[in-house]
Amino acid sequence: MHITIQRNVLIFLNLIDYFKMGYRNFKGIWGEILEKEDFEVIKKLAHNDSKKRFYLPSEVWVRIVYRYAKTFHSTPRQRMKVLSTMIPLYYGRVGSLVNELNGKNAEDAEVVFNAHAEVFESMKSYLINIWK
Numbered sequence: 001m002h003i004t005i006q007r008n009v010l011i012f013l014n015l016i017d018y019f020k021m022g023y024r025n026f027k028g029i030w031g032e033i034l035e036k037e038d039f040e041v042i043k044k045l046a047h048n049d050s051k052k053r054f055y056l057p058s059e060v061w062v063r064i065v066y067r068y069a070k071t072f073h074s075t076p077r078q079r080m081k082v083l084s085t086m087i088p089l090y091y092g093r094v095g096s097l098v099n100e101l102n103g104k105n106a107e108d109a110e111v112v113f114n115a116h117a118e119v120f121e122s123m124k125s126y127l128i129n130i131w132k
Contacts, residue, residue: 015095016051022088029085033071038063045092056096058119064089065120066127073131 023030023046031039038060048054068086072079101109 015091015098016054019088019092019095020046022085022091026085026088030089033067033082033085035063035067038067042089042092051095052099054092054095054099056093058116059123061093061096061116062119062123063126066123066130069127070130 023042027043027046030042034042041057041060045054045056064086068082071082075082097112100112104112
């Protein structure tokens with residue numbers, strides 16, 4: 001059990017480090033794809049020294065996913081390259097979820113996941129508006 005805990009902590013720390021490395025490598029691209037306010041959140045997270053306080057709000061994540069969906073759709077020749085720049089953002093989101101779910105049981109985690117799903121649903125109009 002002790003080894004599993006250490007391994008999970010290392011995986012978590014690596015997620016945040018990969019996110020930060022992605023920021024260094026892709027901040028120019030992220031700045032073009034993301035809303036300015038969302039990019040500022042990403043920038044602050046990339047410079048955050050406390051991994052325990054690493055938190056990516058659901059609304060920001062939803063806009064990131066929707067902006068990437070639009071960009072993916074509108075750049076047929078570069079789709080895989082566009083998608084590869086999203087991977088570090090995904091790692092950051094998973095790292096944020098690890099923090100958010102820390103200490104929660106399965107029922108509490110289910111509540112969190114349902115709340116995240118509701119954010120995706122509630123922001124559907126945002127996707128429709130940027131898709132035009």
